Amino acid sequence: ELKVEQNPLFLSMQxxxxxxxxCNYSTTSDRxxxxxxxxxxxxxxxFVLLSNGAVKQEGRLMAxxxxxxRLSTLHITAAVHDLSATYFCAVAPRSxxxxxxxxxxxxxxx
Amino acid sequence: xxxxxxxxxxxxTEKGKDVELRCDPISGHTAxxxxxxxxxxxxxxxIYFQGNSAPDKSGLPSDRxxxxxxxxxxxxxxxxxxxxxxxxxxxxxxxxxxxGGWEVxxxxxxxxxxxxxxxxx
Numbered sequence: 220e221l222k223v224e225q226n227p228l229f230l231s232m233q234x235x236x237x238x239x240x241x242c243n244y245s246t247t248s249d250r251x252x253x254x255x256x257x258x259x260x261x262x263x264x265x266f267v268l269l270s271n272g273a274v275k276q277e278g279r280l281m282a283x284x285x286x287x288x289r290l291s292t293l294h295i296t297a298a299v300h301d302l303s304a305t306y307f308c309a310v311a312p313r314s315x316x317x318x319x320x321x322x323x324x325x326x327x328x329x
Numbered sequence: 330x331x332x333x334x335x336x337x338x339x340x341x342t343e344k345g346k347d348v349e350l351r352c353d354p355i356s357g358h359t360a361x362x363x364x365x366x367x368x369x370x371x372x373x374x375x376i377y378f379q380g381n382s383a384p385d386k387s388g389l390p391s392d393r394x395x396x397x398x399x400x401x402x403x404x405x406x407x408x409x410x411x412x413x414x415x416x417x418x419x420x421x422x423x424x425x426x427x428x429g430g431w432e433v434x435x436x437x438x439x440x441x442x443x444x445x446x447x448x449x450x
Contacts, residue, residue: 262441317439319372
């Protein structure tokens, strides 16, 4: 059974600081996804990582994938309040259902 | 273009009643998924439709849950004899999956609708 674990589950950080969210998964999988969810809202796709060593960046967020370690990271650079949200990683074989991590609730304080 | 839409956005029902939740996927998307999100269980897969293939129902929690997809587009998730533990946000997602050979760089990102919040009293 595929399991996906994120840490930390809760993260409170100050504006301007850097931090990394980790996502570990238990079995080999084709793809790794990162989603963002704002309170009361649905899931917004951030990144999809397709292969070992893949790195994607959008603004202050950068995601990477190490398939050998079964690990993905989401790095936050110089955090701003607008990044406050819950971040989910999810893993899926090709054309199949997503298995989600527990989510990391990020709060960026002024 | 239009995203995934779901209706109703909120549904309050009494225990034992049946409910129907609707999902309109993004036009042209061949795959459609249902998930639910609850405080205790996180995000859980329910069912997956792809083209004319038999749906993957392996995530449905009981036989009170069923879903259909008509004409390869709109889907309806039905919960019969609702229980309080069915209270959750039900999310629908759709994706485009090519029927031909996969390119190594092709993605099948699932795009989510706004969800239906179901409350069973």
